[in-house]
Amino acid sequence: MSTLGTSGTGASASGATAVGASSTGTLSQAGSRTTSLGGFDANAPLLQVSDLNVHFPTEDGAVHAVRGVDYTLRSGEVLGIVGESGSGKSVTSLAVMGLLPGSARVTGSVRYRGQELLGQSDRSMSRVRGKGVSMIFQDPMTSLDPVYRVGYQIEETLRIHDKSLSSKAAQARAVELLELVGIPNAGERVRSYPHEFSGGMRQRVVIAIAMANQPEVIIADEPTTALDVTVQAQILEVLQTALQETGAAMVLITHDLGVVAGFADRVLVMYAGRPVEVGSVEDIYYEPRMPYTLGLLGSLPRLDSSTKERLTPILGAPPSLLNMPPGCPFAPRCPLHIAACDEAEPPLLQVGAGHQAACIRTAEVAKAHGHAADVFSVTGADADLIGVGQVADLTTTEESRETGAPGTPPGDQTEPGAGGTTGRTGSVVSPEPRPTNGDRA
Amino acid sequence: MTAPTTDRTADGADRRGEPILSVRGLEKHFPIKGGGLIKRTVGAVRAVDGVDLDLYPGEVLGLVGESGCGKSTTGRAILNLQPATAGSVVFQGREIVGLGRKEMRPLRRDIQLVFQDPYASLNPRLPVFDIVAEPLIIHGLTKDEKELRSRVRELVETVGLNPEHTNRYPAEFSGGQRQRIGIARALALQPKVLVLDEPVSALDVSIQAGVINLLEDLKDQLGLSYLFIAHDLSVVRHISDRVAVMYLGRIIEIAEQEELFTRPAHPYTQALLSAIPLPDPRRERARQRIIISGDVPSPANPPSGCRFRTRCQKFANVLSDGERELCMTVDPKLETRGTGHLNACHYAEATSVL
Ligand SMILES: Nc1ncnc2c1ncn2[C@@H]1O[C@H](COP(=O)(O)OP(=O)(O)OP(=O)(O)O)[C@@H](O)[C@H]1O
Ligand SMILES: Nc1ncnc2c1ncn2[C@@H]1O[C@H](COP(=O)(O)OP(=O)(O)OP(=O)(O)O)[C@@H](O)[C@H]1O
Ligand code: SF4
Ligand code: SF4
Ligand SMILES: [Mg+2]
Ligand SMILES: [Mg+2]
Numbered sequence: 001m002s003t004l005g006t007s008g009t010g011a012s013a014s015g016a017t018a019v020g021a022s023s024t025g026t027l028s029q030a031g032s033r034t035t036s037l038g039g040f041d042a043n044a045p046l047l048q049v050s051d052l053n054v055h056f057p058t059e060d061g062a063v064h065a066v067r068g069v070d071y072t073l074r075s076g077e078v079l080g081i082v083g084e085s086g087s088g089k090s091v092t093s094l095a096v097m098g099l100l101p102g103s104a105r106v107t108g109s110v111r112y113r114g115q116e117l118l119g120q121s122d123r124s125m126s127r128v129r130g131k132g133v134s135m136i137f138q139d140p141m142t143s144l145d146p147v148y149r150v151g152y153q154i155e156e157t158l159r160i161h162d163k164s165l166s167s168k169a170a171q172a173r174a175v176e177l178l179e180l181v182g183i184p185n186a187g188e189r190v191r192s193y194p195h196e197f198s199g200g201m202r203q204r205v206v207i208a209i210a211m212a213n214q215p216e217v218i219i220a221d222e223p224t225t226a227l228d229v230t231v232q233a234q235i236l237e238v239l240q241t242a243l244q245e246t247g248a249a250m251v252l253i254t255h256d257l258g259v260v261a262g263f264a265d266r267v268l269v270m271y272a273g274r275p276v277e278v279g280s281v282e283d284i285y286y287e288p289r290m291p292y293t294l295g296l297l298g299s300l301p302r303l304d305s306s307t308k309e310r311l312t313p314i315l316g317a318p319p320s321l322l323n324m325p326p327g328c329p330f331a332p333r334c335p336l337h338i339a340a341c342d343e344a345e346p347p348l349l350q351v352g353a354g355h356q357a358a359c360i361r362t363a364e365v366a367k368a369h370g371h372a373a374d375v376f377s378v379t380g381a382d383a384d385l386i387g388v389g390q391v392a393d394l395t396t397t398e399e400s401r402e403t404g405a406p407g408t409p410p411g412d413q414t415e416p417g418a419g420g421t422t423g424r425t426g427s428v429v430s431p432e433p434r435p436t437n438g439d440r441a
Numbered sequence: 442m443t444a445p446t447t448d449r450t451a452d453g454a455d456r457r458g459e460p461i462l463s464v465r466g467l468e469k470h471f472p473i474k475g476g477g478l479i480k481r482t483v484g485a486v487r488a489v490d491g492v493d494l495d496l497y498p499g500e501v502l503g504l505v506g507e508s509g510c511g512k513s514t515t516g517r518a519i520l521n522l523q524p525a526t527a528g529s530v531v532f533q534g535r536e537i538v539g540l541g542r543k544e545m546r547p548l549r550r551d552i553q554l555v556f557q558d559p560y561a562s563l564n565p566r567l568p569v570f571d572i573v574a575e576p577l578i579i580h581g582l583t584k585d586e587k588e589l590r591s592r593v594r595e596l597v598e599t600v601g602l603n604p605e606h607t608n609r610y611p612a613e614f615s616g617g618q619r620q621r622i623g624i625a626r627a628l629a630l631q632p633k634v635l636v637l638d639e640p641v642s643a644l645d646v647s648i649q650a651g652v653i654n655l656l657e658d659l660k661d662q663l664g665l666s667y668l669f670i671a672h673d674l675s676v677v678r679h680i681s682d683r684v685a686v687m688y689l690g691r692i693i694e695i696a697e698q699e700e701l702f703t704r705p706a707h708p709y710t711q712a713l714l715s716a717i718p719l720p721d722p723r724r725e726r727a728r729q730r731i732i733i734s735g736d737v738p739s740p741a742n743p744p745s746g747c748r749f750r751t752r753c754q755k756f757a758n759v760l761s762d763g764e765r766e767l768c769m770t771v772d773p774k775l776e777t778r779g780t781g782h783l784n785a786c787h788y789a790e791a792t793s794v795l
Contacts (some may be wrong), residue, residue, distance in 0.1 A: 084645045198736040228507040229672070230752075233716035255645070257717030262725040281722045299650035301679035303717050304724065304795045306699050308679065313651030317615040332571050 044114060045072035046249055047096070047133070047217055052089050052108035054100065065091045065320045067273035068108075070348070073217060078243070078250045080264030080281070082257060082296075084318055088273040090254045093219050096251075097135055098125040111145045112217070130135060132248075134215040138222035141203035143209060144194040150205045151190025154178070157212045177208040180245060181238045200231035206240055211242040218242065219251045224259065236263065257300060261285060266354070269293050272318050272329040279355035289357035289365050291375060292333050298372020312376035328359070335376050460495035461666055462519070462552075462634055467492040467528035469511075471519045473741060486741045488514040490690035492528070493775065494668075496634065501660065501667040501703055503681030503698070505674055507737060512670045516636045519668070520554055520686075526644060533633070552579060553627040555620075557639035562623050563611040569622055570607035573597060576629045596625040617648035619715050621655065628659070636668045641676060674717055678702055688712045690740055690750045691766040692775060696782035706780035706790035708755045709733075715794040731794065746770050747787070755788060764788065 054066035066088045073079050081089050094100045096110050098117060107208040110117040112133060117125065137143060145153060159165055165173075171190070178186035181204040194202055203223065210218055223239065224232040236259065242243070243250060252263055260267055260281070267284040269277040269292065279289040288294045298312035316333040327342035328334070334341070339358060348356040351366075359365065368374040443491060461563055475483040487653055489511045496502050504512050519527040523537050532552060537545065556562040563572055572650055573593045576582075583589040593602040600621040620640060627635060640656070641649040658678060671677050677684055685695040686709065694707040705711045715731040733752045738744055746769040750756045756768050764787075773785045781793045 072508050084647065106773065200736055228737070229674075230507065230712055231736060233730060234734070236718075237732060256718065257646075258725065259722035261720050261722045262718045285720065285722050296647055297720065299647045300720055301650075301675040302720075303675040303678055303702070303714070304719055304721070306678070306702065310657075311650035311654055311679070313649075313654060314647035315651070317617070317648070358607045 011199070016288055021213075030211055045111075046075050046113060047071075047073040047251075048109070048111040049092075049096060050109045050111075052092060052095055053106070054095050054111065055105040057105075058322075059320050062105075065273055065321055065369050066095060067321075069270075069273075069275055071268055071278070072276065073251060075216070076247060076249055077265045079262055080260035080267045081251060081253045081270060082255060082260055082267060083270030085255065086318060086321075087270040089270055090221055092145060092270075093135070093221055093251065093253060097133065097219065098122070099135075106126060132214065132216040134210040134213070134218050136203075136206055136210050136218065136220040136223045138225050139435060140199065140206045141194065143206045146194050149191050149193055150178075150197070151175070154190075154209055154212055157209050161213050173212075174208075177212055178205070180211075181205070182234065182241075183208075183210045183336065197239065198231075200227055200234060203227065203235050204390065207235070207238055207242050208378055211246050211248070214246050215248050216246075217251070218246075218248045219253075221253045222255070223252075225254065225256070230432065232259075239263075257285075257296065258411065269296070272324070273321055273330070276330065276358040277356065278348065279352070279357075282356045283352065286370050287352075287355075287366070288370055289362040290330075290359045291336050291350045291361075292330050293357075294365055294372050295376050297334075297370060298376055309373070312372040322415075330359075336364055458497070461495075461498045461533060462496040462668070463529075463531040463642070464492055464494040464515075464519060465492075465529045465531075467515065467518055467530065467789075468526040469523060470526045477730060478781065484741050486739075487690050487743060488740055488753070489518060489525075490740070490743070492687075492692055494685060494692065494695075496666050496668055498633075498666055499660075499664055499680045501669050501676035501680050503684040504668060504670045504687060505672060505677050505684060505713075506528050506687030507672065509740065511690045511740070512672075512687055513638050515687070516638050516668065516670055520549075520636060522554070525729075544559070545635060550630040551632050552634040553630065553632040553635065555623055555627045555635055555637045557642050560611075560616070560619065560643070563619060563626075566610050568608050568610055569597070569602075569614075571628055573625050574609070576626060582630065582631060590754050592629075596629055597622075599628065599659070600625045601651070615648070616644050616650055616718060618628045620644065620652050624652075624655070628663070631659070631663075634666045634668070636670070639672070640669075642671065642673065656680065674702075674714065686713065689737065689743050691748060691785065692783075693749065693786070694782070694784040695775070700782050702795065703793055705782070705794060706778070706782065706784040706789040706791045707786045708753050709749045711792055711794045712752075712754060712786075719795075728795075745772075747773050749786075755786075760788065769794070 049069055049071050052066055052069040053064070055062040055064055069088070069092050071079065081092070083089055091100070095104070095106050096117070098120065100106060106118060108118065125314050144150070151171065151174045154177055155167070157175055158170045174190050175186045178189060183189050183201060183204055193415045194205070197205065220239065222233050227235060242248070252260065254260060264281050266283050267279060268275050269284065269290065271292050277283040277284065277288065277293045284293060285297065288297065292314070295312065295314040299312060299314060319329050319332070327344065328346055331341045338361070346358045346360050348358045349362065351357050351362050365375065446478065468487070468491060469489040470485040470487050472481040472482040473484040473486060492504065492515055504515065506512055512521070517523045519530050521530070521537050521540060528538060529539050532548060534546070537548060540548070567575075570593055573596050574589055577589060577592060583592055593607065597604045597607055602618060602621050602625070614622065637656070641652050644652060653676065656667070660667060669677065669680055681698050682700045683695065684698050685692045686701070686707065687693065688709050694701065694705065694710045701710065702714065705714055712731045712733040715728070719725045719728070731754055733754050734757070735752050738751055744751050746767070747753070750768045753768070756765060760768070767787050771787065773787050775783045775785050777783055778786075778789045780789050
């Protein structure tokens with residue numbers, strides 16, 4: 001997979017990415033931690049991202065992957081970030097954590113408790129991360145070191161931030177943490193290696209590490225995407241526990257609009273590297289104001305409805321981030337597009353209390369009250385192939401393409417193109433590949 | 442009814458007449474080789490372990506289940522791409538288990554497979570025209586170049602692509618467009634049945650919706666039947682007439698779509714439906730969730746009795762010791778048990794969970 005969330009650039013170096021405020025040795029509320037930075041206003045946002053931009057130099061030119069992201073995260077809240085593959089969700093979070101590769105050009109501002117994080121040296125950055133921002137990736141092995149026992153990895157995380165912690169206390173705490181995240185026989189399982197766990201169990205261990213030092217912010221990038229749905233339900237419960245135990249605020253990145261509906265307080269919708277709509281979870285799902293949000297909701301089949309209402313696809317594909325044309329980036333796919341949309345990229349406009357949308361025709365969108373079929377055509381198809389021009393991310397071997405094609409009489413036992421079985425190890429749950437829209441190559 | 446092992450009238454399928462595809466007792470086991478110099482077979486992954494299915498003309502049968510439960514293996518064994526270990530697959534009245542490649546060739550025209558990964562299943566070195574034309578050429582279905590061109594043009598238009606662009610290569614298309622190319626190719630031979638293995642799982646939802654709509658239209662226009670394999674139950678509910686749920690190599694419940702989603706009777710189906718988050722904040726937050734414990738056991742070593750018992754919420758929390766005995770010792774067959782549709786649970790009880 002080519003998502004940054006799974007490759008975790010730079011994050012694996014430290015073994016575990018959770019680096020938090022000093023441990024109190026218990027998991028109950030760390031009531032006094034808001035005083036860790038002198039003079040900080042407790043009502044101010046914990047995390048404030050403004051005008052964040054990320055460019056990646058590539059052979060074809062600079063990819064402008066994140067194009068002016070603004071958000072604030074307040075104490076105790078869950079901010080969901082949704083958007084199509086390649087919209088910049090992972091890059092945004094890695095930029096906040098200071099985990100992008102050195103070649104990336106990052107501008108703007110990321111303030112944690114008022115303190116600027118961008119431009120800090122690696123060392124001071126890891127100290128700042130140590131004040132309580134931790135990260136959970138889609139692939140647990142990004143955060144786990146295969147050669148160490150899981151208990152040891154948790155103890156290390158604890159000791160990095162509390163040198164005075166005795167090894168006995170660290171061990172006890174590791175068991176306690178594993179119990180909290182629902183690992184049976186935690187007292188024995190601390191001695192297991194990551195490969196002895198299933199995918200769901202590993203993600204529990206990662207959550208244990210992420211919450212070990214009572215972080216104030218947990219950034220979770222597709223934490224359940226690789227898991228089966230029954231295991232996802234378990235992990236979402238564990239995440240809920242982690243939030244209750246630590247009192248942390250969370251940025252939850254996912255492409256699953258169901259997960260966000262149940263988990264988030266506020267939602268930020270990304271498109272082509274920018275937020276295009278921000279609002280409370282109810283605003284976004286019931287009264288969206290940006291055509292893209294409306295289109296996303298309309299394209300979802302519903303588990304809880306037997307009326308076979310036709311889905312409303314969004315035609316076309318997101319723009320290449322190499323050379324963005326002027327105007328609204330959603331314009332080529334937007335059914336409400338008018339000439340004025342091409343003049344300038346609409347900024348986020350206030351459309352209600354705490355609700356903003358980057359569109360000049362929000363009044364029209366409002367009339368749909370979340371009913372996408374009022375705005376989007378239900379009969380459209382991608383009849384026009386122009387405007388694609390994307391570089392593919394071709395990850396498979398030549399042979400698999402050849403023999404995998406339907407209609408080709410296949411060799412007796414082989415049929416690699418169907419995927420699904422290669423690389424599966426034991427009971428580890430393997431993710432469905434979610435290729436991106438191609439312009440990341 | 443003539444179905445040998447199960448009561449087919451039970452799931453309301455009788456009105457469709459004879460099935461076009463009928464699967465009985467299908468097994469596909471993969472040998473596990475031991476270490477050492479001489480690789481002895483030390484066991485078997487029972488990937489598909491006794492599957493019964495019927496697909497009726499013009500219907501969409503959804504096949505769902507979690508990763509590794511055997512959906513793709515079932516699809517491949519049905520198409521005889523991987524020979525079955527045991528069982529029977531009757532397609533249009535003809536047994537295909539045991540047929541060789543040559544004997545399969547005429548049948549392949551009528552039953553085609555569409556793959557999950559639009560990136561992997563198309564030859565990157567061929568332009569779209571050649572990709573779509575290839576099966577027509579292999580099977581000698583067009584008499585001259587002119588007919589070939591017009592047939593390819595027609596196929597490409599059918600799947601909603603611009604025929605002007607067939608000289609381009611797969612890399613120049615987006616994921617959704619590539620999946621359309623794969624579908625055009627599968628349709629080239631005018632099949633009657635498509636086995637679709639996760640055809641939209643790799644696509645973003647906004648793109649996925651267009652491909653789902655296309656598949657629905659094609660089915661109606663061309664009178665196709667689909668075996669639609671997916672792990673996304675929302676997609677499956679949307680497109681399917683009937684749905685079969687798999688667990689550890691077996692079908693554990695099968696019913697009409699509406700029936701399965703509103704009155705699931707097997708504890709696994711109930712847990713699965715309950716686990717899926719709804720993209721509707723108020724409804725999602727008002728739900729009671731059944732959370733089952735643990736992970737799927739290894740298909741090399743399924744539990745005795747009922748295969749779901751190690752994770753079954755009913756087994757763990759509801760049944761008495763006496764009742765549990767049955768779950769541990771007797772493998773439940775697919776029967777109706779008064780629920781109105783086929784299920785494989787001794788204590789099946791239709792319950793709404795959505
Ligand atoms: N190291 C890199 N070099 C060049 N481009 C990159 C790099 N990392 C990411 N990108 C590009 O940045 C864009 C945003 O990627 P990002 O991983 O943030 O997307 P995402 O929203 O997380 O998508 P997904 O849902 O697939 O995880 C993509 O177009 C990607 O190709
Ligand atoms: N060629 C093979 N050799 C050994 N084991 C195999 C082989 N193919 C599949 N299996 C095993 O058979 C089981 C079923 O695999 P299969 O791919 O059919 O599952 P699936 O339901 O399609 O899963 P997914 O949703 O992940 O695609 C798995 O345990 C898998 O590891
Ligand atoms: S600004 Fe115009 S093109 Fe962009 S989303 Fe709004 S209506 Fe559509
Ligand atoms: S047979 Fe027993 S263990 Fe199996 S699903 Fe039914 S109640 Fe659960
Ligand atoms: Mg990502
Ligand atoms: Mg599969």
